[in-house]
Amino acid sequence: MLSEFDLIAKYFTKPVRNASLGIGDDCALLTPVPGTQLAISTDMLVSGTHFFADTDPRQLGHKSLAVNLSDLAAMGAEPVAFTLALSLPKPDEAWLKSFSEGMFSLANICHCELIGGDTTKGPLNICITVFGRIPLGQALRRDRAEYGDDIWVSGTIGDARLALAHCRNEITLDKQDFNAVSPRLHMPIPRIMLGMALRKNANSALDISDGLLGDLTHILDASGVGATLNTDSLPISPVLARQTEDWRMLCALTGGDDYELCFTAPPSKRSRVLEASARTGVPVTRIGFIENEPGLRLRNSHGEPVTFSRHSFDHFLAGSK
Template sequence: MPGEFDIIERYFRRPAPHAALGIGDDCALLQPAPGQQWAVSTDMLVEGRHFFAGTDPRRLGHKALAVNLSDLAAMGAQPHSFLLALALPAPDAAWLQAFSSGLLELADAHGIELVGGDTTRGPLNLCLTVLGLVPGGLALRRDAARAGDEIWVSGTPGDARLALGHLRGEWELSPAALERVRARLEQPQPRVQLGNSLRGVAHAAIDVSDGLLGDLLHVLRASAVGARIDVDAVPAAPDLAQQPVARRRACQLAGGDDYELLFTAPAQHSEEVLRASAQAGVRVTRIGCIEAEPGLRLRDAQGRSMPMEFASFDHFLQP
């Protein structure tokens, strides 16, 4: 049975050319370029809470890093390095091999290097800490939304929640539809390039991890503003568009796990927003605007106001 050091050595060790010193000493040593700030974030994935027991380990490796990269994307930061703390019930070689390839493939795609970590025996639990770099003062922050800003969202939010509903038995999807939306749930694509391209263009940004409206509320509170959202302007992928309207809206507005970017930008920057979107190859859609009056107002396609009935996912409210 491989020990703690063998696991890191065998499955996770890679050259880390951007670190002054990578894995192997008591600490890694990192050197930011002059004028850059570190953007640092940590996220924990617990079996049974954030993912189902028996989830494909390759997809799990991808997702564990993707959700952390998504936080860097939301700040407009360029991924630099990460640390991995892993609790495993048993050192299963096939599981480790698949998990590390899912993780390191995404790491290579974004040029982010593993510079340290820890492994221990215990219930399956993945905790990653990511570090990114952003030019001083240019990070996209939650407290930077201003009245008059347009509100934009990337991609098609709600797909991950559509998959989750099937897996929980809330509704049933065709096998082909399930396959498509399940990939969105289990292998989200962090919008790193889009976040980087939005620096100096967008005001505030957040990644949609817990639900579009709930995450928007974090921005509104931090910025001390309100917003109007045109509910039916939120784009839906074909599988979600075919659902009953109430389900579609609930998935789009309250579903989590999509890891799309929600951001605000002054109206005079809309051309630049579209350029950033084209640069990143990610669709963006205008879904509302920031208003001075506090609170969140929802409007349907006919301009009728709608009740604010979409509670966001909150881990501490769940049984």
């Protein structure tokens, strides 16, 4: 059976280029680049809470890093490095090989290197901390939305929640539809390049991890503003569009795990936002606008109020998802 240090050496030790010192000492060393700020974020994934116990380990390796890289994307940060803390019931080599391959495949694409961490025996639990860099003063923050800003969303939203509903037997999708939406749940794509392209164009941003309504409310609360959303403008996939209205609304407004970007930008920057979208190959959709009146209002394309009482996901509120 593998020891802790054999496990680390065999599956998680790689040469580093961004860091001054990687795995093997008490600490890793990162040398700051002059004129930049360091962006740091941590996410924990717990078996049974964030993923099913039988989730494919390669997909899990990808998602574990992707959800953290998505936080960097939301700030407009360029990925640099990450650490991994991993709790395992036992050192299953086939699982570790697949998990590490999925994780490093995404890490290599995003030029983000593993520089340290920890392993221990216990229930399956994955905790990653990412480090990114941003030019000084250019970070996209939640507290900078302004009156009159457009509200935008990247990609499509709701598919991850739809796939989860199928996995939970809440609904039944045919094989083709499930295969279309399943990657959104298991292998989300962090919008790194779009986030970086929005640095000088957007006023505020975050990633949609717990549902559009709840996450956008974080921007509104932090910025001291309100908003109106056009529910007919929400970008959804053809698979979700074929579902009932209740499921379309639930998935698009409160479904988590899409890891798309929600951001605000002044109307004068619309052409630049669309240029950033075209340059990065990530579609964006204008779904509403920022107002001075506090609160979040839902209306259809005719301006009629839309009533929706569901809430986004909250770990400590039972039945919130």
